[in-house]
Amino acid sequence: MPDSRLRVLMVEDTLSDVQLVQRLLARSRLPTFDLRLATDLTQGIQTLRAGGFDAVILDLGLPDSSGASTLSRLREADPDIPIIILTVTDTPRTVLDAIRMGAHDYFVKSRLGDEELIHKIVDAVV
Numbered sequence: 001m002p003d004s005r006l007r008v009l010m011v012e013d014t015l016s017d018v019q020l021v022q023r024l025l026a027r028s029r030l031p032t033f034d035l036r037l038a039t040d041l042t043q044g045i046q047t048l049r050a051g052g053f054d055a056v057i058l059d060l061g062l063p064d065s066s067g068a069s070t071l072s073r074l075r076e077a078d079p080d081i082p083i084i085i086l087t088v089t090d091t092p093r094t095v096l097d098a099i100r101m102g103a104h105d106y107f108v109k110s111r112l113g114d115e116e117l118i119h120k121i122v123d124a125v126v
Helices: 015-026 041-050 068-077 092-100 114-125
Strands: 005-011 032-038 055-059 083-087 105-108
Touching (some): 005 114, 015 114, 083 092, 105 114
Parallel strands (some): 005 032, 005 055, 083 105
């Protein structure tokens, strides 16, 4: 990994989930993370198009979009960016659909740990 700082866009409208991800990423020494937040899909797409991000953490349930169309619309904005889905469920159908639509990986909010999140982001970028 050429740079030890990764720029991650998080598209999430639930403050407690944002704070959890911030705390988990803050524990990492290498790489370090520059986390930028968008609270709806429209803002997320605009921010992503501005460029400079290494990965996206995406909640599929946002105020202006929900479900598979959320991933599809973000993927259209940048077809090459690794997207990691934030989900409340890990039903096989949900996970399989997200991966088929171009998500790099996913994690379940209730079972999120710092090692897992950091590993998923690094794995998506390298």
